[in-house]
Amino acid sequence: MARRLTPGRTILWILVAAAALISGVRYARGLGAVTRLSDRFPWGLWVGFDVLCGVALAAGGFTMAATVYVLHNERYRPLLRPAIVTGFLGYLLVIAALLVDLGRPYRIWHPLIMWNPHSVMFEVAWCVMLYTLVLALEFGIMVLERLGWTTLLSIARASLPPLVVAGVILSTLHQSSLGSLFLIVPGKLHPLWYTPLLPVLFFLSAVAVGPAMVTVEAALSARAFRRPLEFPLLADLGRAMAVVLTLYLGVRVVDLVLRDALSLATPRTVEGTLFWVEMAVGVILPLILLALPVALRPGTVVTAAALVVSGVVLNRLNVAITGMWAGSGATYVPSWMEVTVTLGIVSAGVLAYLWIAEHLPVFVERSEEYAGG
Amino acid sequence: MALTRRQFLHLAAASAVGVTVLSPTRPATARRRAAPAVGVLVDVARCVGCRSCEMACKRYHGFPERESSDLGPTAWTYIRVRPLRQPRSHLNLGDAGADRRTYKVQCMHCLEPACASACPVAALRKTPEGPVVYDASRCLGCRYCMLACPFQVPRFEWDRPLPRIQKCNLCAERLARGEPPACVEACPMRALQVGPREAILAEAARRIAESPDRYVPAIYGAEEAGGTSWLYVSDVPFEELGFPVVVREPLPAYTWKALGKVPTLVIVIGATLSALEFFLRRRINLNGGGH
């Protein structure tokens, strides 16, 4: 059944090709030729969506790895590998997006030798590089299994627990430091989003979106690969989501009240409206859905998870783009070329995921793995 | 391939720096305030808008000599024109210049620059002498410096395949030779004045004290973003002239509060997770690998 060129995949391939073409134009004629970015608005869709959301949506990898390898909660093992694959792909795509967005992409490695440890970006750079390495090793185990290289495999498996701990530390650090990036713009980011607690909020929402992404993916791959949905697991994930979301809501509200910013959340301003959409879609609705008795049905949990995912996307876009409109004195709306590159990068991710799911033991869990660790 | 001795020394130095900087202290820039750094005074009341400074900057740095209406990659400074709501007689032009004010805009050369603290590779750096300088050979083009700057100064070469950041460098090469910045030298009205920052601050305060009916009692840049090397005095309130309202606290401190917690976080999370992993594994093994 592998490598059928269905209409869906054709569209994905076209988007990838279009993104590649536009990137070509960017390398030939500069970022100004393809983006609407400007001196007053230097970061746009590629940072706001491709990087911030890309990293957040890859959070399933570290939350699942922590659950299975650190908390030894074996029940979740069937969900672990798909989450690691998505996490790994997510990071590779973030790097791909950076290679288009950076002015001098061939120097992406410079932070390795040119240090400014007072820079949040420096910390982000190191965390992304190290965590991609950790994910690559976790992913490598699947490749080794497929190739059947048993000696290497047992070495790799033995090194997993410390790797996972390192991965969790790295994730915590830079999920939150993506929020810290914006701590330096108190005068530019709208007070509905600017708070000293940005790193905490970014971290909490990443933890909430981890199980949400895993749920959405499980539902999608269940359909794509005609596998049964492991509902009891999903129900547990839903409960975990609800707990983290409640915590997030609490911190967010207390913070808004203490900073006296709640009065700004009137739907009469663009920012106020966006704030309410973000909170309703990403936090309030999913919490209601998960609290209702219908939460016992798979459809409800999957819907709630999809809402949480959209809510985190909205939040990151609000922080990086719409929340910066007023303070920067520039209105930025991405060009169609920026949107196409973003769609192309997402498409590449989906295609890669499909290929991996068909060729590597993602959904197969052999019992000897646990024995090896 | 073995490391050369030089590479080894580099690495050794880098790791030593790593150890010291990762300890939770304030950024090193905080100490710079004590150093005798340069300051430049812009007297908005004296400026007649002749653009001599703008042209001198372009000539000195080899940029095309066209008038600019904004900062740009080849416009490190420009003269901003602000119409006044209430006409006010101009110090040098009298009633002829009463309907507007003109003033010079450029990088403020913050004492604790947000741009330099933001840059992951230290391409931007505050020199002890005062200028905030840029090293294009390090820059990734991530544009975090542009986002971070509270005065919206750094410019980017949007139309180049391999762009650089561009901004006023306070004529660092000229200062090093003991010469004034090109723009300061060019001003016919002596609206620009360079000297040690302390002396320049005192001069600004003196002008305000001497003509309290003319100058507004504020020195822009004295405390903005923790203080800047460029300082402004004016006979029209700065808000009316469209100067950005900027927090008083040095901006690097905002991120540093979060960043300073990183080493503690690493240790605490690492220890907690390892302990959890160890005890939970032991419990499972004691229970015979069961549930």
Ligand code: SF4
């Ligand atoms: S004004 Fe902006 S660019 Fe200039 S030193 Fe300050 S932060 Fe940096």
Ligand code: SF4
């Ligand atoms: S664009 Fe260049 S100078 Fe600015 S922060 Fe990034 S690497 Fe540093």
Ligand code: SF4
């Ligand atoms: S100090 Fe030098 S670089 Fe800066 S505006 Fe003046 S002439 Fe231009």
